[in-house]
Each structure stands twice: as structure tokens, then as C-alpha cells.
Amino acid sequence: xxxxxxxxxxxxxxxxxxxxxxxxxxxxxxxxxxxxxxxxxxxxxxxxxxxxxxxxxxxxxxxxxxxxxxxxxxxxxxxxxxxxxxxx
Numbered sequence: 001x002x003x004x005x006x007x008x009x010x011x012x013x014x015x016x017x018x019x020x021x022x023x024x025x026x027x028x029x030x031x032x033x034x035x036x037x038x039x040x041x042x043x044x045x046x047x048x049x050x051x052x053x054x055x056x057x058x059x060x061x062x063x064x065x066x067x068x069x070x071x072x073x074x075x076x077x078x079x080x081x082x083x084x085x086x087x088x
Contacts, residue, residue, distance in 0.1 A: 002036065003029050004082040005067070007075040013042060015059060020044050026077075026085050033066035039085050049086065 005027045013020040021043025028037040040048040040060065050062035 001031060002079075003031075003069070004077045004079050005029070005072045005075045006077045006081070007072065018044075020046050026082055027063070027067060027072075028079075028082055029067055029069075033069045035063045035067065037082075037086065038062050039082075041085070047088070 006024065007027075008022060008024045010022065013023055023043075024041045026039040026041070027035050029035050035050075037051045038049070040046075048057070048059055050056065050060070052062070055062040
């Protein structure tokens with residue numbers, strides 16, 4: 001059964017001298033923690049989406065490391081919340 005997570009990072013992201021702001025990451029992972037889909041939502045409104053079908057672009061990529069599921073235990077969200085962001 002896949003799991004879904006939402007977690008923000010306390011770092012401001014810049015891309016080519018443009019401040020994108022603080023990101024919120026959404027992950028869909030398989031039972032072993034490997035990302036299947038990933039969304040990055042930045043405070044400036046930029047949104048990036050990655051999946052097994054679209055693993056990378058000029059701005060980033062689908063995580064190439066599994067999540068430590070114990071570390072993410074407090075960040076579980078319902079599938080519906082993830083899907084809403086994915087379809088946004």
C-alpha cells in the first residue's frame with residue numbers, strides 16, 4: 001500500500017538568481033519508501049511535479065533515494081490530499 005506525506009523544509013530555494021521561497025514537498029511512496037510521485041510547491045507559486053513517467057526536468061527530479069519512513073511518520077497525509085495537489 002502506498003503512503004502519502006507532506007513536509008516543508010526551512011530553506012529558501014533560489015533558481016538562477018530568482019527566489020522561489022520555502023518549498024513544501026508532497027510524496028507518494030511505495031511500501032519500502034521509494035518515491036513514485038513528488039510535488040514541490042514554492043512560496044512564490046511555482047509548482048514542480050515528478051513521477052516515474054516524468055522523472056526530471058530543467059529544475060529538478062524525482063527523489064533518487066528512499067524516504068526514512070520513521071522520520072516521516074508525523075507527516076502522513078490522506079491520499080485525497082495528495083491527489084488534490086497533484087491535479088492542481
